[in-house]
Structures are given as C-alpha cells and as structure tokens.
Amino acid sequence: EAGVTQFPSHSVIEKGQTVTLRCDPISGHDNLYWYRRVMGKEIKFLLHFVKESKQDESGMPNNRFLAERTGGTYSTLKVQPAELEDSGVYFCASSPLGAGELFFGEGSRLTVL
Amino acid sequence: AQSVTQPDIHITVSEGASLELRCNYSYGATPYLFWYVQSPGQGLQLLLKYFSGDTLVQGIKGFEAEFKRSQSSFNLRKPSVHWSDAAEYFCAVGEDNTDKLIFGTGTRLQVFP
Numbered sequence: 001e002a003g004v005t006q007f008p009s010h011s012v013i014e015k016g017q018t019v020t021l022r023c024d025p026i027s028g029h030d031n032l033y034w035y036r037r038v039m040g041k042e043i044k045f046l047l048h049f050v051k052e053s054k055q056d057e058s059g060m061p062n063n064r065f066l067a068e069r070t071g072g073t074y075s076t077l078k079v080q081p082a083e084l085e086d087s088g089v090y091f092c093a094s095s096p097l098g099a100g101e102l103f104f105g106e107g108s109r110l111t112v113l
Numbered sequence: 114a115q116s117v118t119q120p121d122i123h124i125t126v127s128e129g130a131s132l133e134l135r136c137n138y139s140y141g142a143t144p145y146l147f148w149y150v151q152s153p154g155q156g157l158q159l160l161l162k163y164f165s166g167d168t169l170v171q172g173i174k175g176f177e178a179e180f181k182r183s184q185s186s187f188n189l190r191k192p193s194v195h196w197s198d199a200a201e202y203f204c205a206v207g208e209d210n211t212d213k214l215i216f217g218t219g220t221r222l223q224v225f226p
Binding site: 041 | 158203
C-alpha cells in the first residue's frame with residue numbers, strides 16, 4: 001500500500017513567486033492534515049480536511065496560503081506570493097476517521113530566496 | 114494552552130548505550146501522547162502512542178515510553194542504541210483528543226560507533 005506522497009520534495013523560489021505543494025494521502029483516508037516546520041522550530045499545525053471540507057484552518061498563517069482538496073482525494077497548498085518567512089518543510093499527513101494515528105509524508109522543503 | 118517541551122535539542126550517545134529522551138507536556142485533561150521519528154530523507158514515523166491504560170508503552174524498534182501524570186512527562190527510552198537510530202525524535206500531544214497534534218521542537222540523536 002502506498003504511503004502519503006508529497007510533491008515536490010524541494011522547491012526553491014524567489015520572494016513574490018507562487019508555489020503549489022501537492023499531497024496524495026493514503027487511499028481511503030478521509031482525514032488530511034498540513035503541518036509546517038520552520039528551521040529549528042516545532043512542527044506546527046496548519047489545517048485539517050475531512051474529505052473535501054475544511055474542518056479546522058486555525059493554523060493557516062495568513063491569506064497568502066490557500067489549501068484545497070477537491071473531490072476529497074489529493075490536496076494542494078498554494079503560497080502566493082511567497083515571502084522569506086514561508087521557508088520551511090511542509091508535511092502532509094492522513095488518517096482514517098477516528099484512527100488516533102497520523103501517517104506522514106516525507107515533506108516538501110520550500111526555500112524562498 | 115497545550116504545549117510540549119523537549120529540553121534536549123541534540124544528544125550524542127555511543128552505540129550500545131542506553132537512551133532516554135525527555136518530553137514534558139502541558140495539557141488539562143488526560144492527554145493522547147505520541148513519539149515520532151524522522152530519519153534522514155524519510156517522513157515522520159510513529160514509534161509509539163499512549164491513550165490510556167498501562168503507563169509503560171512499547172513501540173517499534175525496541176523503544177518504550179512511560180507516561181507519568183505527576184511529572185507531566187512522557188520520556189522515550191531504549192536500552193541499547195543502534196547506529197540506525199540516529200534521527201530526529203518528536204514528542205507530540207493530541208489536542209482535545211483529536212488527531213490534531215502539538216509537537217515539541219524535536220531532539221536530534223547522534224550515535225557514535
């Protein structure tokens with residue numbers, strides 16, 4: 001069974017550009033989460049989807065971040081326009097409903113120059 | 114607010130030595146507690162979790178952790194470390210008994226032969 005996959009693994013962009021990160025959860029997992037780790041800090045929650053609905057987006061930093069999960073399958077996280085402080089590793093995780101365990105992807109490293 | 118503290122940023126041990134990674138949490142109710150590991154080039158992998166019951170929990174790769182309510186701690190232990198255990202370890206608490214996690218800042222483990 002395929003795990004959570006994320007693309008790209010690493011993206012380097014200039015300040016002001018746009019980047020879109022993609023996450024494919026484990027098949028059948030209704031819960032999908034985005035987390036972010038900036039260098040040296042803790043991994044922080046960004047938002048949570050249940051199927052295609054945003055359940056909790058309290059961790060989204062500002063309106064430059066837009067997450068979607070059309071059809072309740074894969075999800076995208078767009079940063080537009082990117083700022084220097086957006087650099088970090090963006091993790092996606094999925095779980096079945098009520099599982100009590102998250103399955104994480106390898107993360108997408110974003111570097112904003 | 115809930116929080117997780119991992120006081121050791123970096124730990125170095127010799128192969129075969131015992132290991133204890135510290136984790137303290139702040140949470141009002143009975144917490145759901147987790148330890149994740151991230152090896153180089155890998156995603157976050159669940160080592161073990163505590164929801165209720167026996168306060169000493171066994172995980173994968175020979176790791177165990179003990180929940181101590183009086184000390185608000187959930188320290189991770191291994192009796193004999195292997196070189197392949199070199200990785201970054203994250204303690205996390207489940208917020209409001211959901212899949213949403215609050216992470217500590219991580220402890221990087223280095224193992225010398």
